[in-house]
Amino acid sequence: MNTELIEQLARWIADARSAVAFTGAGISTESGIPDFRSPGGVWSRFAPIQYDEFVSSREARARYWKIRLTLYQEFAAAQPNAGHLALADLECAGRLRGVITQNIDGLHQLAGSRNVIELHGTARRVACIGCGAESTPESVHARIEAGDEAPDCHRCGSPLKSATISFGQMMPPNEMQKASQWSRKADVFLAIGSSLVVEPAASLPRIAKSHGAKLVIINQTDTPIYYAADLILREPIGETLSALMSRINQPSNFGS
Numbered sequence: 001m002n003t004e005l006i007e008q009l010a011r012w013i014a015d016a017r018s019a020v021a022f023t024g025a026g027i028s029t030e031s032g033i034p035d036f037r038s039p040g041g042v043w044s045r046f047a048p049i050q051y052d053e054f055v056s057s058r059e060a061r062a063r064y065w066k067i068r069l070t071l072y073q074e075f076a077a078a079q080p081n082a083g084h085l086a087l088a089d090l091e092c093a094g095r096l097r098g099v100i101t102q103n104i105d106g107l108h109q110l111a112g113s114r115n116v117i118e119l120h121g122t123a124r125r126v127a128c129i130g131c132g133a134e135s136t137p138e139s140v141h142a143r144i145e146a147g148d149e150a151p152d153c154h155r156c157g158s159p160l161k162s163a164t165i166s167f168g169q170m171m172p173p174n175e176m177q178k179a180s181q182w183s184r185k186a187d188v189f190l191a192i193g194s195s196l197v198v199e200p201a202a203s204l205p206r207i208a209k210s211h212g213a214k215l216v217i218i219n220q221t222d223t224p225i226y227y228a229a230d231l232i233l234r235e236p237i238g239e240t241l242s243a244l245m246s247r248i249n250q251p252s253n254f255g256s
C-alpha cells in the first residue's frame with residue numbers, strides 16, 4: 001500500500017467541496033461477482049440479446065430470462081465488501097457527494113450509500129417495458145419455474161424485463177444528465193474499478209477533469225486514460241479505500 005499516495009488523496013478529499021466516486025465491475029469482483037465482460041463472465045458464456053430482439057421475439061425473451069436466472073444466482077448472495085463500505089462511510093461523513101456506478105448488483109445501496117446513480121439500471125428489480133410496473137426478480141423466477149418461460153405483465157400484457165440497460169437500449173436520460181452534472185461540479189473524481197473504455201465511463205472522467213477536478217484512478221488493470229490522471233493507485237480496491245477512510249478518520253492534520 002502506498003501510504004504517501006493515500007495521504008495525498010485523503011488531503012484532497014478533506015479539502016474537496018464535491019468529491020464524486022465512479023465505480024465499475026472491479027469494485028464488485030472483491031465480493032465474488034465476476035466482471036460480466038471478462039473471460040468466464042456471463043457474456044463469454046451466452047450470446048448477448050439485443051433490446052430489439054427482446055421486444056420482438058418471445059423465444060429471445062425466454063433465452064434472456066434463462067441468462068438472468070444464472071446471473072441472479074451469481075450475485076444474489078454476494079455481500080458488499082470493504083470498498084463498498086468505505087464509500088458509504090465517506091458519504092455518511094459528508095466527504096462524498098455520491099456514487100455513479102456501472103454496476104447492476106445493488107451492493108452500494110446494501111453497503112449504506114444513499115446517493116447512487118445506476119447508469120445501467122439494477123438487477124434487483126424487474127420492470128414492465130410497457131407500463132413500467134415494477135416487481136421483484138423472485139416473483140418472475142417463480143413464474144418461470146412454474147412453466148412460463150417469458151412472463152408478461154399482469155397489468156398490461158407487455159414483456160417483463162430486468163430493470164437493467166440491455167445491449168442496444170438507450171442509456172437512461174435522467175441518470176445520464178445527473179451523472180454529467182455531478183462530474184462537472186466535482187473537484188475530486190475517483191474512478192474506481194472501471195477500465196473507463198465503454199461510454200459513458202470513458203467520458204465522465206474527462207468531463208470532470210476538463211471542469212477542474214482532480215482525477216484519481218484506483219484500478220489494478222490498465223485504462224487508456226491513465227495519462228490524464230492526477231493520481232493512480234494500482235492496488236486492491238477494498239484495501240485502498242479502507243486505508244483512505246481510516247486516514248480521513250484520524251483526527252490529526254485535517255481540519256474538518
Ligand code: ZN
Pocket residue numbers: 128129130131132133153154155156157158
Ligand atoms: Zn405493464
